[in-house]
Amino acid sequence: MTSTVTVERIVDVHTHLYAEPDYSVESNLADFDVAEIAADYVNRLETSPVDHAIAIVMDESLVLDEDALSELVAARDASGLFSLVFLVDPFAADAEARIERAAEAGAVGIKLHPYQQNMGDADDFPRVAKVLRTAERHDLVTIIDAAYGETQMYNYNGVRLGHSMAKVVDSPILLAHGGAVKVLDAFSTAVTFDNVYLDTSFSIPYWEGSSVVQDYVFAMEKMSMDKWMWGTDIPYMGLEESLEAAQSLLVENELTDHADALFHENATALFDL
Numbered sequence: 001m002t003s004t005v006t007v008e009r010i011v012d013v014h015t016h017l018y019a020e021p022d023y024s025v026e027s028n029l030a031d032f033d034v035a036e037i038a039a040d041y042v043n044r045l046e047t048s049p050v051d052h053a054i055a056i057v058m059d060e061s062l063v064l065d066e067d068a069l070s071e072l073v074a075a076r077d078a079s080g081l082f083s084l085v086f087l088v089d090p091f092a093a094d095a096e097a098r099i100e101r102a103a104e105a106g107a108v109g110i111k112l113h114p115y116q117q118n119m120g121d122a123d124d125f126p127r128v129a130k131v132l133r134t135a136e137r138h139d140l141v142t143i144i145d146a147a148y149g150e151t152q153m154y155n156y157n158g159v160r161l162g163h164s165m166a167k168v169v170d171s172p173i174l175l176a177h178g179g180a181v182k183v184l185d186a187f188s189t190a191v192t193f194d195n196v197y198l199d200t201s202f203s204i205p206y207w208e209g210s211s212v213v214q215d216y217v218f219a220m221e222k223m224s225m226d227k228w229m230w231g232t233d234i235p236y237m238g239l240e241e242s243l244e245a246a247q248s249l250l251v252e253n254e255l256t257d258h259a260d261a262l263f264h265e266n267a268t269a270l271f272d273l
């Protein structure tokens with residue numbers, strides 16, 4: 001870490017439980033040894049500079065698997081090092097019941113992933129809106145994946161989905177990854193709607209050296225740091241490079257006064273950690 005930036009606490013708003021970047025495991029996590037995967041996750045957190053993390057469960061059905069869910073909840077409660085967010089399929093007939101299960105298990109949020117779930121067109125808005133209203137009733141943050149790229153780049157757009165859903169609910173919507181090359185759209189959304197927040201996960205180290213990072217800086221300066229939070233996207237992006245990229249961004253742009261806001265204060269308030 002750059003020595004000129006010191007923070008009281010570090011909260012990572014975007015992590016995945018499984019140590020390897022293997023989506024086939026993550027999306028079927030309940031089929032694997034959840035207790036062991038959770039123990040390994042906790043072990044890695046214990047030896048990292050991160051004080052608390054949001055673990056995003058990418059297995060849409062895990063909340064229905066009592067054994068897997070209780071193993072995960074036990075690891076969370078014993079360690080106190082992480083909070084849970086569950087991917088929800090808005091098209092599942094029992095989507096609302098699954099959100100209720102997540103809330104009962106003490107989750108802090110749900111996640112929607114337009115690319116992985118092949119959804120987010122205007123046709124899908126009513127169904128997605130129903131899910132957000134349920135999340136709102138249970139005081140859950142909705143994380144919408146707002147990366148931009150890969151094979152579905154022109155099919156789905158998390159920023160557009162977040163913009164539409166911000167009109168439907170007052171509960172918080174976190175645009176994960178801050179929109180990537182759509183960061184200015186994400187910024188305009190967060191400026192327009194009180195309930196829209198952005199995080200830096202994956203994007204800052206990934207786009208380092210490009211003009212995209214300057215747009216992140218612009219968005220931080222223009223709307224203040226109140227709506228930004230730091231994250232990694234581990235294991236799809238490394239911890240050290242995520243920390244270093246954010247630290248040097250703060251130092252180079254004279255934003256170090258906002259380090260505590262970015263690294264923990266905003267996330268602690270948003271997720272009630």
Ligand SMILES: [Zn+2]
Binds near residue numbers: 014015016233236
């Ligand atoms: Zn992720």
